[in-house]
Amino acid sequence: MSDYKNLDPLLHSQLRLAVMSLLLALKSAEFVFIKEKTGSTAGNLSVQLDKLAQAKYIDVKKSFKGKKPLTTCSITKKGVLAFENYVEVLKGYIEN
Amino acid sequence: MEESKLSNSESLQIITEMIGQAKRNMAKKGSFCFLLWGWVVLLGNFGFYIIAKYQLFPYPYVIWSITLPAIIVTVIYSMRQKQGSIARSQLDNIYMHLWMAILIAVVTVLIFMPKMNYSHNAVILLLAGLGTFVTGKLIKFNPLVIGGLALWIGAIIAFNVPVIDQYLVGGFAIIVGYLIPGYLLKRAESE
Numbered sequence: 001m002s003d004y005k006n007l008d009p010l011l012h013s014q015l016r017l018a019v020m021s022l023l024l025a026l027k028s029a030e031f032v033f034i035k036e037k038t039g040s041t042a043g044n045l046s047v048q049l050d051k052l053a054q055a056k057y058i059d060v061k062k063s064f065k066g067k068k069p070l071t072t073c074s075i076t077k078k079g080v081l082a083f084e085n086y087v088e089v090l091k092g093y094i095e096n
Numbered sequence: 097m098e099e100s101k102l103s104n105s106e107s108l109q110i111i112t113e114m115i116g117q118a119k120r121n122m123a124k125k126g127s128f129c130f131l132l133w134g135w136v137v138l139l140g141n142f143g144f145y146i147i148a149k150y151q152l153f154p155y156p157y158v159i160w161s162i163t164l165p166a167i168i169v170t171v172i173y174s175m176r177q178k179q180g181s182i183a184r185s186q187l188d189n190i191y192m193h194l195w196m197a198i199l200i201a202v203v204t205v206l207i208f209m210p211k212m213n214y215s216h217n218a219v220i221l222l223l224a225g226l227g228t229f230v231t232g233k234l235i236k237f238n239p240l241v242i243g244g245l246a247l248w249i250g251a252i253i254a255f256n257v258p259v260i261d262q263y264l265v266g267g268f269a270i271i272v273g274y275l276i277p278g279y280l281l282k283r284a285e286s287e
Contacts, residue, residue, distance in 0.1 A: 012102055027186050093104050
């Protein structure tokens with residue numbers, strides 16, 4: 001619990017890690033899908049998606065589905081690398 | 097999901113759980129196309145065999161016109177699926193491209209069937225077996241893997257029988273290799 005300092009702080013958070021893990025396995029996912037699968041609130045999810053998008057870990061596209069606004073997220077190459085790095089550091093901690 | 101500091105094991109648990117969630121969403125509703133094309137090809141094969149064998153009609157190949165409405169239904173269904181999908185996996189894309197590639201190969205085989213001495217049915221069974229086997233492996237659904245093997249066995253038999261009997265072999269191979277796994281997939285999807 002105390003030795004998480006080398007883990008990417010942006011990923012070392014329950015919801016952001018859940019979003020990244022979900023998007024890693026998908027080409028793209030809509031906001032409602034991520035909200036449902038992570039069990040988060042819309043407000044909290046929006047904030048965390050913004051943080052990930054600002055770091056360019058994910059790509060957020062806003063469009064319309066009929067008359068409803070539609071937010072679609074996908075993981076970027078930078079995001080995949082960051083995630084892989086996070087898992088490597090995590091593995092190091094567990095092996096030690 | 098609340099924001100809090102994570103332990104290493106909690107991190108691993110989240111990663112595993114979320115990847116599992118994404119996997120469960122993959123390649124659902126694939127049974128519709130298997131069942132639609134299973135029945136169309138089955139009717140085409142048996143229909144052609146009966147008409148040609150018993151000379152009921154001088155142009156037995158007209159039975160294959162049933163594929164036209166099936167193509168339209170498949171295109172409309174795929175477009176609706178794409179629009180209605182709230183998450184699209186890499187696997188969905190691979191799955192779509194695999195079957196598109198097989199369709200192109202099947203159409204090419206059909207165009208050149210006179211050059212193959214009309215043994216096109218055996219080759220089509222080989223291609224259908226390839227698609228079914230790979231789909232089964234991709235979505236980790238063994239009945240489709242076995243179905244693919246059954247279609248390949250059907251192809252081997254078809255290569256060794258007269259052209260007219262290839263339609264009969266094709267029909268039975270489709271039942272074992274396509275329709276039975278298709279119904280099992282449908283049942284698995286609804287569970």
